[in-house]
Amino acid sequence: MTNTKKFPKWLGITIAVILCVSLIVGWKVYQVFLGASVTETQKYLYIHTNDTYENVLRRIRTENIVKDADEFDYVAKAMSYPSAVKAGKYRLQKGMSNRRLVGDLRGGYQEPVSLRFSNIRLKENFAGFLGRNFEQDSLQFISLLNNEAEAEKYGFTKDNFYTMFIPNTYQIYWNTSADKVIERFHEEYKKFWTAERLEKAKAQNFTPVDASILASIVRGEALHNDEMPMIAGLYLNRLKKGMLLQADPTVIFANNDFTIRRVLNKHLTIDNPYNTYKFKGLPPGPINMPPIVAIDAVLNPSAHKYIYMCAKEDFSGYHAFAETVSEHLVNARKFQKALDERNIKK
Structure with missing residues (x-):
């Protein structure tokens, strides 16, 4: 007669509980990392030069960019984002996961500013326009537009420097420094004058x-x-x-x-x-x-x-x-x- 031991009931219950907990935890982790997180309250997240992770997290909280800022914080730290903050203008899409958002931020995958302009009368108006579209403010741009040395660097005088700016459509990153924005316009000027x-x-x-x-x-x-x-x-x-x-x-x-x-x-x-x-x-x-x-x-x-x-x-x-x-x-x-x-x- 074969002697078989009966499977302990308590062990079966324990295994079932562990499986249930694992499924719940796994589902929660999945939701935290890959579930829909980004809201539609903001179209872009702007991260300024020299912003720390704390600055970014504060903005995400105050602007209600994600459904749960604590979950974003958890994912960000798990993906080592706090030590890899990069300035830029980042496009937000409703339903983006925390993992994708952190991946974009950590990789610096920002969306460039599509800059189109024409019929801007004065340098002051142009500086104001640039200040509204870039991280640098209008004062930084007008100081360059009125700077004789800056004009001479490109072969102009302060009076005629404004002729260097050719109305067109430009793709330039939001956090580009004012002097580099001016340099980008000079590149277009050289291409224009065939x-x-x-x-x-x-x-x-x-x-x-x-x-x-x-x-x-x-x-x-x-x-x-x-x-x-x-x-x-x-x-x-x-x-x-x-x-x-x-x-x-x-x-x-x-x-x-x-x-x-x-x-x-x-x-x-x-x-x-x-x-x-x-x-x-x-x-x-x-x-x-x-x-x-x-x-x-x-x-x-x-x-x-x-x-x-x-x-x-x-x-x-x-x-x-x-x-x-x-x-x-x-x-x-x-x-x-x-x-x-x-x-x-x-």
């Missing part, structure tokens, strides 16, 4: 800076891109004849009053190198940041004999062009009458 563009500028006896300065005036005059080559051709005609440019946008810039809608004689008396009613040739710098279409209009101007223009009286934004003073005076009287009828005095 051999073909340089040759066209040379044909006008222009440097790239000259072309950009005139383009800023064309941009100031034109409300419609399709008219830019005509306006560029007119100003080139004036330059070739040795005439004053007499560009109203430069007078407005010289007076530093961009509310002026009607340039009057009192505005023309200002003793400022940007007043092209008093000073021959191009002003020392641009009066705005000219778009690519305006620069290309200067490089590819319309061929004509016009040397005068006046805004059309229909306020369409287009101009009436003339070759002679008498023709121009007829156009000017029409526009002045239209201004008077609308009671536009300044």
Whole structure:
């Protein structure tokens, strides 16, 4: 007769309890590491240069970036993140796991800033724009834009440095230092000024800076891109004849009053190198940041004999062009009458 021992009931219960606990712990660990954690309260997590792990964890708590900050903390420490904090702008997606979020942060896998700009009038406006898009503030950017040594480093003067910034779309990391952001713009500037563009500028006896300065005036005059080559051709005609440019946008810039809608004689008396009613040739710098279409209009101007223009009286934004003073005076009287009828005095 075979003697078999009966399996102890207590042992079976113990094994069952251990299995249940293991499953519960395993499920909990899975949820902590791989379960949905990131909320939709924030689109990005910004980690500043010199931030410590404590700074990051505090931000995650206060901005409710994850469902449970203590669980994030546990995963972060398990993955050795506290000693590997990297600054940057990190995109957050609802439902991301703690493991993925920590992996992105630890690896420095930030999303670059997609920077697109155009029609920014002044350096101060541009500095403000950059300050809103990067870790460095606007004061750091304007100090560089107004720095003679910084301008000379790239072959410009403080007055014409603004011509180096070509409106386009740029991919730059949020925590890039201000000087490196400027350097990135210079790289784009060099790519923009191709051999073909340089040759066209040379044909006008222009440097790239000259072309950009005139383009800023064309941009100031034109409300419609399709008219830019005509306006560029007119100003080139004036330059070739040795005439004053007499560009109203430069007078407005010289007076530093961009509310002026009607340039009057009192505005023309200002003793400022940007007043092209008093000073021959191009002003020392641009009066705005000219778009690519305006620069290309200067490089590819319309061929004509016009040397005068006046805004059309229909306020369409287009101009009436003339070759002679008498023709121009007829156009000017029409526009002045239209201004008077609308009671536009300044």
